[in-house]
Every structure is written in C-alpha cells, then in structure tokens.
Amino acid sequence: MLLKLLMLAMTISSIIQLLSILTVPVTHTLKLAQNDNYSFGVFGYCNKTTNFCTNIKIGYQTITSDSNDYAFTLPSLAKHSITTILVVHPIGFVFNSILVICLGILLYNERFLYSKNYIMGLLLLSWICFILCLLGFLVNLMLFIPNLCLLGWLNLVSTILIVFTSSFLCVLRRTAFLKEYQSLYSDNNIYIENDDIVESDNNHPNEFMLYHIDEHTRHID
The missing domain is CATH 1.20.140 (Butyryl-CoA Dehydrogenase, subunit A; domain 3)
Known part of the structure; x- marks a missing residue:
C-alpha cells in the first residue's frame, strides 16, 4: 500500500x-x-x-x-x-x-x-x-x-x-536495515548455540556417553 x-x-x-x-x-x-x-x-x-x-x-x-x-x-x-x-x-x-x-x-x-x-x-x-x-x-x-x-x-x-x-x-x-540486522542476529545466535553444544560435548565426552548408556539401559529394563 x-x-x-x-x-x-x-x-x-x-x-x-x-x-x-x-x-x-x-x-x-x-x-x-x-x-x-x-x-x-x-x-x-x-x-x-x-x-x-x-x-x-x-x-x-x-x-x-x-x-x-x-x-x-x-x-x-x-x-x-x-x-x-x-x-x-x-x-x-x-x-x-x-x-x-x-x-x-x-x-x-x-x-x-x-x-x-x-x-x-x-x-x-x-x-x-x-x-x-x-x-x-x-x-x-x-x-x-x-x-x-x-x-x-x-x-x-x-x-x-x-x-x-x-x-x-x-x-x-530503515526497515530494510532492521530486516538485515535481524537476519544476521538470528544467524549468529544459531551459530553460537551450535558451537556451545559442540564445545560441551568435547569437554565432557565421558559424561555425555554415560548419560546416553544409562538412558538406553533404563529403556531396556
């Protein structure tokens, strides 16, 4: 309009x-x-x-x-x-x-x-x-x-x-600028969250594996 x-x-x-x-x-x-x-x-x-x-x-x-x-x-x-x-x-x-x-x-x-x-x-x-x-x-x-x-x-x-x-x-x-900023901000958030997940898994690999083994054992029982 x-x-x-x-x-x-x-x-x-x-x-x-x-x-x-x-x-x-x-x-x-x-x-x-x-x-x-x-x-x-x-x-x-x-x-x-x-x-x-x-x-x-x-x-x-x-x-x-x-x-x-x-x-x-x-x-x-x-x-x-x-x-x-x-x-x-x-x-x-x-x-x-x-x-x-x-x-x-x-x-x-x-x-x-x-x-x-x-x-x-x-x-x-x-x-x-x-x-x-x-x-x-x-x-x-x-x-x-x-x-x-x-x-x-x-x-x-x-x-x-x-x-x-x-x-x-x-x-x-101004609207176009805000749209581009929101798009970049959203992409950066996704990238940061993925990095945090990977870093967490690398720092505690044993805890991560024991957690999944325990969950799998409970499911079989």
Missing part, C-alpha cells in the same frame, strides 16, 4: 512537470504565466493578439526589433538570462520519470524491497528530483510573480510530493 502511494505521488509529480514542458510555444493552451496579451512557457512565449510565438528554444530571446510581434521585453535583461534556467523543468521531468520506473521495479519485485543499497539509490535520486523541481518553481517565481498561473503554482505541489516520497523512502531504508 505504501509503495502504491509513492508511485501515485511521483506519477502526479511527473505529470505536473510534463504539463509545464508542454506550455507555450509547444502548445497554445498551457502557460506558466500570463501578462496582458502574452502567455509564457518554458521554451518561449506567445502574443495572443498577433498570434506570434517565439521559436522553441532554451531561454527567451532578447527583443530588439520594432515589429509589434517583437515589442515585448521582460522588465530587465537580467531576467532574460534567468529564463535559460527554465531548462530545469525538462531535466527534472527526466529524473522524475526515472524515479517512477525504479519505484515500479520496487513495487513488482520484492527482491529489492529489503535491499538497503537499492533504496538508498532511490533516496539519492529523489533528492536530485527535489532540488530540480524546487529550483524550477523558484525560477518561475523570480520571472513571473505576480502573474504566475495555476500551472506555475502546481510546481510547488510537485515539490511537496517529492518530499513526501523521500520521507517514506527513508522509512523503507
């Missing part, structure tokens, strides 16, 4: 990040932010009035033309350079997808369920996903606040879901 919840959380997180990637100009319906007639996405922006969209590329192009289609500029050139960091959205989606696949393997193959090394790998991967997703949300805030749309805010939900997943992966790793 817990693994299914983790799968659901990470699937929702991945879908949110995928929708962020599919914003304008990749599609004309989804957007991270909107200001006047302009809609903004990860790879560019569109002007609804003129039906103009920038080319799909990393970072917004700096506008110098006098054309109405190219009249928009962000408030500062510094923000134009920040738009290149929006690339963390597709990178985060890739890492999220890998984590979902690995969780699926964990769900359908119980052999990895108590492997602390495998779970530790998932935990490290979830931390990378968290950093990328949080960075993407912070870039959204720096660029588009206070014009951030619902999809832009949903990146915060995606970050929270990754934190939820990381927390429970820590619990799973």
